[in-house]
Amino acid sequence: MDKKDLKPTLLDGKKGDLAPGLSRRSFFMAAGAAGVGGAASLLKPTQAQAQSTDWTQPGNNNHVIDLQNAGSFPDGAVGIDFYGHCALKITSPGGATVMFDPWRDDPSGAWGLWFKQKFPETVADITMSTHTHFDHDAIDRPVSTMVLDRMVGTFEFADLKITGFADKHACVAPGWYQWTDALAEFGVNACPPNNVGHMDMVTYVIETGGIRTLIWGDNRPDPGPGFWDAIGQVDVLTLPVDGSQHILSYDQGNAIIDRLKPKVVIPTHYLSETTTYTLSTLQPADEWVKGQKSYQMLDSASLQLDAASVTGMDREFLYFGHNAQTS
Numbered sequence: 299m300d301k302k303d304l305k306p307t308l309l310d311g312k313k314g315d316l317a318p319g320l321s322r323r324s325f326f327m328a329a330g331a332a333g334v335g336g337a338a339s340l341l342k343p344t345q346a347q348a349q350s351t352d353w354t355q356p357g358n359n360n361h362v363i364d365l366q367n368a369g370s371f372p373d374g375a376v377g378i379d380f381y382g383h384c385a386l387k388i389t390s391p392g393g394a395t396v397m398f399d400p401w402r403d404d405p406s407g408a409w410g411l412w413f414k415q416k417f418p419e420t421v422a423d424i425t426m427s428t429h430t431h432f433d434h435d436a437i438d439r440p441v442s443t444m445v446l447d448r449m450v451g452t453f454e455f456a457d458l459k460i461t462g463f464a465d466k467h468a469c470v471a472p473g474w475y476q477w478t479d480a481l482a483e484f485g486v487n488a489c490p491p492n493n494v495g496h497m498d499m500v501t502y503v504i505e506t507g508g509i510r511t512l513i514w515g516d517n518r519p520d521p522g523p524g525f526w527d528a529i530g531q532v533d534v535l536t537l538p539v540d541g542s543q544h545i546l547s548y549d550q551g552n553a554i555i556d557r558l559k560p561k562v563v564i565p566t567h568y569l570s571e572t573t574t575y576t577l578s579t580l581q582p583a584d585e586w587v588k589g590q591k592s593y594q595m596l597d598s599a600s601l602q603l604d605a606a607s608v609t610g611m612d613r614e615f616l617y618f619g620h621n622a623q624t625s
């Protein structure tokens with residue numbers, strides 16, 4: 299069978315078609331009215347079909363089996379590759395790779411076009427997502443042996459240890475664009491305790507090569523009970539702060555940094571000309587970065603960090619700017 303014959307069938311068995319009587323425009327409008335991800339509610343349960351195409355992806359699990367069989371792992375640097383927005387690939391000294399938060403456009407169309415291309419079909423041993431928003435959950439795009447979607451608890455494999463802590467999404471927009479008000483227009487609560495499910499979040503701590511990295515995702519600036527103790531000492535902190543202050547404000551970001559005192563800060567969730575459209579309403583993070591005590595404007599999308607050099611740093615901003623991996 300040719301691979302082109304393996305494409306999934308959409309809605310009602312009609313490839314590429316919408317449900318009968320539903321124009322594309324009315325589909326998007328109804329989806330928006332139902333909230334992010336609400337499009338599924340337009341379908342009868344008998345019409346719903348899984349859209350995962352992972353079973354058609356190239357490659358196999360040989361690399362994961364090699365890691366599984368390895369008796370020991372070398373010391374060395376930790377690799378961080380930036381794929382734009384909140385997508386980062388971390389490579390352990392032993393060669394295990396984890397991709398966090400691959401992005402896509404909102405499939406309902408309600409939130410418009412954010413990204414200039416589909417997320418690259420990059421090979422990573424593990425793909426993880428912090429929450430179900432479209433700009434964080436294209437878990438089908440990386441070519442991965444394992445997908446750990448919204449994982450809470452502890453996972454250990456090869457020379458990686460990953461801990462997921464369940465918390466909540468930032469639910470009050472601090473910037474000019476009051477995007478959290480749209481949820482009230484959709485008839486759902488943005489804030490806990492009765493928040494709609496897509497405002498649930500998981501933050502991740504990755505320990506490898508003697509470096510502890512915190513993936514903040516879109517978490518709220520004032521996390522719930524137990525968060526700070528569970529997170530502990532952080533060496534590398536990723537934070538979603540851009541010039542429009544879409545998720546966190548400059549002050550909120552700075553307060554988190556003052557509290558955690560990480561060695562390194564990596565800004566995320568900002569406008570990268572390589573990956574992201576202005577329609578996202580995001581802005582670059584340059585202004586926030588240049589207001590910091592110490593920062594480096596990186597000239598590539600790839601970074602190598604070793605524990606010995608990180609130990610000597612203090613809240614050093616490493617900013618990828620418009621550099622992003624595209625394959």
Ligand SMILES: [Fe+2]
Pocket residue numbers: 429431434467516
């Ligand atoms: Fe989000």
Ligand SMILES: [Fe+2]
Pocket residue numbers: 431433434516567
């Ligand atoms: Fe986001």
